[in-house]
Amino acid sequence: MDYSISEVARYFGITVSALRYYDQVGLLHPAGRRGTVRIYGRDELRRLALIQLLHHDGMMSLADTTATLADKPPSGGSRHVVAESIRVMHHQIEQLRAAQHILEHLLTCPRDDPIRDCPVLRTQLEDTVDTALHANQTAELDTRMTNKDDSGRPET
Amino acid sequence: MDYSISEVARYFGITVSALRYYDQVGLLHPAGRRGTVRIYGRDELRRLALIQLLHHDGMMSLADTTATLADKPPSGGSRHVVAESIRVMHHQIEQLRAAQHILEHLLTCPRDDPIRDCPVLRTQLEDTVDTALHANQTAELDTRMTNKDDSGRPET
DNA sequence: CGTTGCGCTCAAGTTCACTTGAGCGAGCAC
DNA sequence: GTGCTCGCTCAAGTGAACTTGAGCGCAACG
Structure with a gap:
């Protein structure tokens, strides 16, 4: 039920220093500490999975990711951030498709x-x-x- | 048929300094110079459009974009870069969809x-x-x- | 009982893609 | 002929997201 920082890092393919950084900026705090040592629980793993999806995969900034995860009721100011992110992602997908298309053409064009x-x-x-x-x-x-x-x- | 750096910048929504930077790193050289002044032609505009699509929209690094545009026959080492980029973009699209889906859920979840x-x-x-x-x-x-x-x- | 390993903090350094600032020249406008 | 605008170069600075380094604690292993 408890995970050390290095375990979490290994499981999620992230570095220990990045996790300490996330703690520092308030994006992902450990469940607690045993002495000075950070302890992560299941909740934090789930939160981290979400962070990865939004930040790394969804290309949201850490600030926006923090805002998104911070909104207890998504009616706050972050509701706008979320809606805007969806719009940006949609656009991004279309652009990626276009870029992909061009690259494919580059590979096959005689x-x-x-x-x-x-x-x-x-x-x-x-x-x-x-x-x-x-x-x-x-x-x-x-x-x-x-x-x-x-x-x-x-x-x- | 000829465009000044500030015209190109305005047309493409990019800054003058970015264009000078592109010149400096060999991503986009002007067609020539009138005195010391950079002159861009139609070819450069087309190249810039492609750069924007791959780099900005396709999220390729400037280095990879340069490599992709540099390959006269796409059979060189950059062929791998191109193929890899297509793969990455494909993955990216899927992740974006997943992230989008989650964000939408956040907005609608009661x-x-x-x-x-x-x-x-x-x-x-x-x-x-x-x-x-x-x-x-x-x-x-x-x-x-x-x-x-x-x-x-x-x-x- | 020393050294190896993991963890900690705090400050400074790194990479990417530019941006900004200092200092200068060419052209025209009044 | 002085000032404005646009352009130039070169060097240094910026912001995001981390990484690295110095210096330390603590626990276990041989």
Whole structure:
């Protein structure tokens, strides 16, 4: 029922120092201490599994992960963090698919230098470029109007 | 047909300093220079679109992105990088889906503190924990090979 | 009873991907 | 002809997420 820091580290493929760091920043405290030694219980293992999923696999920042796990009732300010994360992840999945698609094409395309020669790839990228140019012709107006205050990228 | 560094930056939602950095590390060189000033052409815009997709959206490191774009015939050493990236992205998509699913549950679960109280979530995490413990009993054996005489530490 | 192993703390260091700052030049605008 | 904007270089700084190192305690092993 009790696990030492090195056991937890081994089981979850994480380092001991990372676990101490998580303790330090308040992301994952051990169940308690025997003397000065950290003791983890089942609850902490479950919490760690969730942390791994959100942070490592879901690419949420440690801060957001902390916020998400901190909300007793998810109605607090972290509810927004959670909803936003879902949205970001959704977008991320789509982008990953697109990137994957391109990479697969790179592997199978018979051209010597697909990036320069392949018409399929070229057309696709040309589209993206056009979209970028367009998107920004409008943004450019906004920016020019109000003087300098630019931020955020135009979500391709 | 020619674009200044600030135009490219604006169009692609990237900073001027990032573009100079890309030039510096050999990821994206300008088509040429007018005096000391960087000039980008259509080819560079297409390349940048690809960079954004792989690096930013596909989460590949700049080094891997550079390697991927560097392979004239994708049969070189970077072929492995590409194949590996596809595999990683595939895994990433699945993990993102799982994370997304959990977050959605957090938003809809009627429990006050789903992380502790919700049986669905709890069971799911318990499974992950068990898998982790299990996976490591085998890994542990590998590591232990040199050190016989057991040590069943999984406790209880 | 010394040394090996695991654990601890606290401070400083590391990597990645940029950003910022200092200091300078070219072009045009008034 | 002075100032503004855009661009340049090179060196140093930044933030996130850890890692590493120094120095220490404690328990067991031979």
